[in-house]
Amino acid sequence: MPLTVCIIDQQPCYSGSETIRGRITFQTPKPVDIQDIRVTFSGCAKAKVQKVKGSAAPTTSYRSKCMLFEKGKILWHPSGDTIAPGTYEWPFEFAFPSQVLSASSRWPEALPFRSDANHPLPPTFAVKTADALRKIKCTIDYQIQAQVFSPQRGFLGRKSPLFSEVVRLRFIPGSARLDVKREGSSAAYQQQKEQVFNLRSMLLLPENRGRSLKLQERIQSWFSSSQLPRFIFKATFIYPSRVIQSTPLPCILEITPFMEDSSVTSPPEILLQSLSVAVLSQTGARAAPSLMGALSGQVDERIEILSKSSLGMPVSGTVDLAQAFGPLVFRHTDVSFGTFNISRTYRLSASFVFECAGSTRSLDLPGLPFDIFADFEAPSNIPSSVEHLSEDDSPPSYTSASMLSTGTLDKS
Template identity: 25%
Template sequence: MSAGSPSVRIIVDGDPSRLYRQGEIVRGRVILVAEEQEQVKSLKLNFLGTCISKTTRPFYVSGNDRDANSLTRREYREKTNLFNIERTVLLGYTLGPKKYSWGFEFKFPECTETRHSRWAGRGSRYSRESHALPPSFHLHTDSPGGEAIVSYYIQAKLIRRGMREMKRATQVLAYHPSLRCASYAPRITPRVLYNQTWKPVKDTRTAMDKVLNKVSRKPTTRASTPRIVPTLYYPERISPGQNLPLSLSISNSRQGNDDQVQCHLDSLTVIISTYTTSMCGNLFSQPEDNVTKHVTCISKHDLNQPLPFDTLAKLTTNFRLVDDAECVPTFNTYTISRHYTMTIAVGLQYQNQKFTVKATTPLEILPRIPRADITGQISDHHDEVPIEPLPLYEATEGCGESAPDYDTVYSLTPTSSRPYSFADIGGYGTPLSTSASTSGVATSISELERPTYNPRATWYL
């Protein structure tokens, strides 16, 4: 900044790292310090929500595809405003050398204001119409220079008369959407896996044997072999920190099978996959970056847990998503989208045979539950120890008897206690009693523990 150039700064009330939600108000001040007289053309404040996608692609030359990695790369960048609220602070004004301050107040809107054309042709993963605000988001893609950014900020622009540079100041705000649910309890969805029906024992009879048995109506061992149909129970929507219950039930679709051998749960694997896509460019060239990440949350083997037929068995207890920077709520905006899937693999064992039931389901991660609502929830998990609340504080009357003097209690010979126990400590004490009394040590000298000195001891204050 050159000498005499004005400076612009934005200060937000409260904690600058505060996490804002839908409908909340942002208050603060914009400060302008002028070192000399300034001819101000305009001073404006903009409250913006933006969606920025960046990527690069190599230049391919016909006949030189093998050298594509060494060539320069073409940069693509697209910026779309989710909303833009503007306030004019000054317009055509002359300011003297002084420090100026103006207050401002903005409110986070409920949804975006921009609409994309229906001819954009960006696919079903991206929104075209107005939608709820996505959370603050920043991700580096696998392409060199690739980024996907959703940001919210307040920007001040000072435009002066003449050929003078424009001054800017920006204050970034963190935003997280609100949870719009009447009940926070996850809704369990059953899924019958008919296509994964398991026949543990293979039928080794020939076609002729099957015909002869049908004609003669002879009983066969085939009736004793169950046909296992698994059913998975899982939530499709979950919030970070909330219990994610998974259950399984198996049924025998072959009737008249009373002497069933019990199945066992052999293994359990749960994988959560993250898919992030960002697109930028124009109608004819729209490069898209895809970032995929797989996280194994549960991996258990050799469980040997009995699994009766027609009984709901819990696969997980107290399984929760970690509320960190990776656990971003599911969203899709104009050029960026993020969604999740959950893969459940359950190993079953019937006698000496094993079979794996596997299913992949979409998982929508909701915004986190407010802390005040989490505190009010009562845990209903059988494996968790109930927490007893602390007793309420009750004020008690102070005792009229003064505490004995430290030197008197720990002295090795009987001495008289001093009436001014705290008067010698820096002069801050006050006399507790004006009458001196003589008291002796009740414990014999042989029972007292003499202090020892250890030069290697470490003291922590």
């Protein structure tokens, strides 16, 4: 290549505030007219939101491009002179920012996106995803680009560079890296959801346990339910609000009997018949208002973590799901973030079905938000599915992930 970009001691992943040094080399075997030679360091977030219609109808695409920052330098300015054959070299130096250096009033404040000035830079990101309503393509790219421009001939002369070379840099912000040792144990990030169940049944009596009610007894129970024995218990699901990429989810189920409020002398057996734990990752994208209007959309991907049925498993006290069923690990995925036109968020979905005294009760928790962080101590080993997507790239394949399309589609 006549033009090369060399970064000295290039890091496998940057987190902000680093100094990036390198050199630009230009080789020409013959005399050439040069206007100038430039180097640009930039971050850009691009999104395409496409409405999905019938196969016979054309689709409409809404695009957005947001420059997160841009720093440029003119390394040489011959101003159209002819330079002799040879090898030319220039050093360069940039500071990697940790916040966006531009803001635009055209991006309204709307969760899960961010429009506040100087918010943290989003991580390197690339994804294609779709559901029945929309197709979404997103890229967040950080690059150093060298360009050689020839003199412009005439008013409609060539404006594209004569030569161009790009080096892309992987970035995960420091704000998206979790230092567990510094911030405390994982217990500090635990959240919980609970539900109280009130059971009334003749089967709660010691002499009736283990048998089925006769028809006459069922009819009697329907007409005199307030006189039946009562048992109250609480089911609590404890889950993390912060998770490090590719590490198991620490999830706990707690069963607490309320004997003081129950009319039975001893707690009956509670069986866990089925359970399901899944992660919903949501990719959001939006296009700014244009002649065609504005468009936003979110696509969910459901990643099954644990699914068991017909268990008949007695549960009481504290049940660590990892100890009972193995580590709850899901595929390598991206950290949580939001910026002007792209976002990635996560929710936990959990469901439990209990059986007690011939009755079933369900604990359904469909949308528990949590954040995914990168490992603070091992930035070079941070897993990522990020690859630069061209217009013709196909979506990345997701193993062990079943798809659930929900989300919304808004147009103004």
